[in-house]
Amino acid sequence: MFWTSQALILGLAHLAASKPFSSQSKRWDDFGVKHAWDEVPRGWELHGPAPTDYTFDMRIALRQDRFDDLVTALYEVSDPTHERYGQHLSKEEVAALVAPHRDSVDLVESWLAAHNLDLASSERSHAGDWITIRVSVAQAEKMLGTKYNVFRHGQSDEYVIRTMNYSLPNVLHEHVALVSPTTYFGTMKSMKATSFIHEGGPTIQSDPNLARLTGPNSLATVPSSCATTITPSCLRALYKTSDYTPSATKQNRLGVVGYLAEYANRADLDTFFKSFRPDAVNSSYTTVLVNGGGDDQSRPGVEANLDIQYTTGISYPTPNIYYSTGGSPPFIPDSYTPSNTNEPYLDWLNFIVDQKDIPQTITTSYGDEEQTVPRDYAIRVCNIFAQLGSRGTTLLFASGDSGVGGGQCLTNDGQNRTAFMPAFPASCPFVTTVGGTTHVSPEVAVDFSGGGFSNYFARPSYQSKDVSTYLTGLGNQYSGLFNSSGRAYPDVSAQAQGFQVVVNGRVTPVGGTSASSPTFAGVISLLNDYLISKGKAPLGFLNPLLYSKAASALNDITSGSNPGCGTNGFSAGKGWDPVTGLGTPDFSKLKKLLG
Template sequence: MRIGLAQSNLDYADKYLTELSHPASPNYGKHWTSEQVIDAFKPSHETIETVRDWLADSGIRGVVQSDNKAWLAFHATVKQAELLLHTEYHEYEDRHTGGVMPACEQYHVPKHIKKHIDYITPGIKLLAPGDEGPNTANTSLAKRHSPSSKAHSAAQTKKLNQVGSAEHFYGPSPKTKPMQASAAQNLSTCDVAITPACIAALYHIPPGHLAHPNNSMGIFEAELQFWDQADLNSFFTNFTTNIHNGTHPIDRLIDGGVAETNYTFEAGGEAMLDLELAYPIVHPQTIVVWNVDDLNYQLWANDTYTWGFNTLLDAVDGSYCNYTAFGETGNAPGIDPTYPDLNAPLGYNGTLQCGVYKLTNVISLSYGGQEADVPIAYQKRQCNEYLKLGLQGISFLFASGDAGVGNYPSPYGDDGATGCLGPQGDIFNPTWPNTCPYITNVGATKVYPGKTVYEPESAVYDPAGHPYSTNFSSGGGFSNVYPIPEYQKSAVATFFADHNPTYPSYSALAANAPNPVHPNVTLLSGATGGIYNRIGRGVPDVAANGDNIATYSNGAFSLSGGTSSSAPIFAAIINRINEERLAVGKSTLGFLNPTLYAHPEILNDITNGTNPGCGTLGFSAVKGWDPVTGLGTPNYPKMLKLFMSLP
């Protein structure tokens, strides 16, 4: 049995992170070690001793404390456990997996113990996936691309048939042809195809020249997204002048992950897009691909990422594997993958990897889901981990989503005919984990037809059928779970004061709740009469180009789009700035948002476009921050100058 102990200083966690990441702070850039993080939040001496004494008085012996200080463990017979917790245990079978676990309907602890305990396991049973509430069955974390009809490899087709989702990628455009490297430097066609030269011109990015051995850029991949050397070589040959064929990323394979393929037809559109956007910006720096979970779970009908990124976080922070927060400890049975995976031909037979890798200073993640489809305890526990890794100097950049203020409508999404919330299907449906306040969200912009890289971009918007099968617009809106963070309050207040949306609104946040309570259960009663929340954390924070991206994938030239494009562009720029800071003995940037919001002048403000969804035009891109393109797109020289001026 394990008892999750109440941690200390969690109320100060946000303050600690701000002290390290706000440009006006004397502690800017003084990042913590993982040991300092554990020590700062470990349970108090009073908590540990009080719970130990209670167990001893109850006849429990052999109690040990975990390395991360977060829980106590001991062996107990069923009779001992029932006497200790004044309950009755039974075995429960998961209807989906057939797994059996002991649990109880309720348990009781003495009043003076309650404040010291967060969670006890085995304890109250969890519901199986699909039973948590409305709109949750078969939910999957989608790649941040707009839905398309592009053909898939045999393995990908098998995967798609199982989960009923689309590979959000579209194929060759009749307007474009493969370009030679010399032609690819032509900036006159950037409204048709965005090449590395177009990106460099848009954001004034000079060629890279530094390569610190401890500053690889990280890119997260999953869901059968394999990179292929032949496609990379074709891209380098046709679109770059300084990257040699054979250049490739370093694979970090977590719990049986597979990152690379020897068969070009199996190359993943997402994997190739991420790498082909990042390499021209960061080269000669190296890139690390973080690929997670064995092929069995990547083909799982429940989907590897029904809920989150726990496999990655386990592998880079061993304390997270058994970290207790919001009534949840460790991975959720029936929701997260379980290792060793002995019952499948493609299963990983090792134990769950905990703390075996050091995460890169910057990581780009082009995957996500919807906030309303993730149990509150699960997502808040994970959000706390982004905070803790931010304290250690890690920058997380997430694509903000491609369905504007909602989700894709079925059959492309999992939230019904409109992709939106509420009984009428008209309440805006924010993305997740984007609403977590400790990550940086990247929305999408576009060079519209007839425009040039020397003119301001606009918020991306492609109506259904042009060329995607459904609308593509930059994901943005306001959280229903997290309040507006301190660093964002002024920007959001200015948006409402100067550009107040005409839609009816509500002001409500879903209360903390243990799994498996669905956020909608506690929220929507407070949303009566409104379709968006005025007191929630705003998304996105920044933006970058996300449409008509020139790529090579599956052996062919094609154009791609999505905030999946925007995230690796912005992340690569941050990695370049880290390189410059490390070269003069400074720290990495870590959590970016306090500095970005304090100095919006280092970004190109986007003031044109909207992000339609839920039967509306969504929000508008306006002067200053907005829930379409955030603070704007990168201006590399201005960003570099500011960040180099900081301690």
């Protein structure tokens, strides 16, 4: 994932020639708070002090010197009216824009050396904007002016070592964006997979619509059965992809991101194909193991199977990749075995940006309440998404399954104020967020479709007009419950209920925006196939296109709402709305529009 670069050797030479660190030690004790929680994040409880000799990998994110230039480039290559549209950046060009300033590197290296840490053992990202170094709890507490404790997550019975606050020497604040693990409590077991088994929902063992999907007697309308039981043929008919056969299968790829203990199962996929996509029987997907991820075929995951069965079910024969990201096991209170940070989300992100070739489309179906993610952490993760988008990858995220917010909808800033609860990464402006629909002829918003407005990220210019129009129509309703100037989501939507998924050999009905995101990803992957087959660049970051010329090629969803927080939530309506976004895809119209 990381490697020590020549810059490290040069840096060490520079340090050897500089003044002794002891003469500068005073400034390392001049702390300023970087991030602090007012209360233990909900769902977690204090278990006890962390053992001082416990060691972990500390990740230090250095300020990216030319990140504003990267964002400028991202919007230029993603804007269909700009002369640079489609001229995506290379891995090396991105690295040059996000590399830290030499002053930042020198200061951080001096700080680490002042704490007697072995710089030669540190690892650097390709761009040099991340430094990873092994530290003990005692060292970390001294470096960050804090106290680490063991916390337990009640629902998953998972333990992590975290801190309620951390500080940095004031001289480092403008040079260091983030230190991890510190105040981000989320782990993959406490994050929400945005899917759920629909207990008692209808199931079918084979698809009666397959014979009529293509050919002279192809479906003129979407079968009424698709209102309750979704299969690939339903989605291919509904979103008009059934007549398209991918041809750029040597270049185009579709990625699905999976996390701790969620394994896609090949036997289940084969059973799924036999029942619902017979022409794909005997095809499969590639598993890429990230950071010790597994591929246990005896433990099929509902989330993983849902994702891979529907990305392949729509995009076949496009190659699909399932990224199984491991991360370290959770901390065990009675065993002080050294481990990593137990933050597999960062593990996957740092892995993927270091790859030379990245799938043109990637879908992810996990998320947290935005307020549970420290702002500095969320910003840094969101910035990584900008890097991927600038390289020509479309990133799709599920919008969540709690409407405008689940649970008590209380702020965690010490005020316990009632408010809508936006989700992250759905709220990041550099990703395309997918909400949920249900029924056919017409589609309507599904009532759990996550949607709202970020409290961390400002509204980006690409959606300003559409969101302003919606807010004007909304008036003063829900005033004070959401940040009307924040990044609004979802951007688009797709079916989210009644998906027929094979798990352990049996068909299981599954719902959630976890179904919506891979569905939309499948359609985008087909569009990328079309573009690549014509010698054109893939779509990359979608949103500037979606909110401009592509809006007319989407099916506007005008009814339904997403209740939550004791309210009826937002309502779908004409144009963009924070329930279904701009609408669901029409492949034939999008393909024609892209030429």
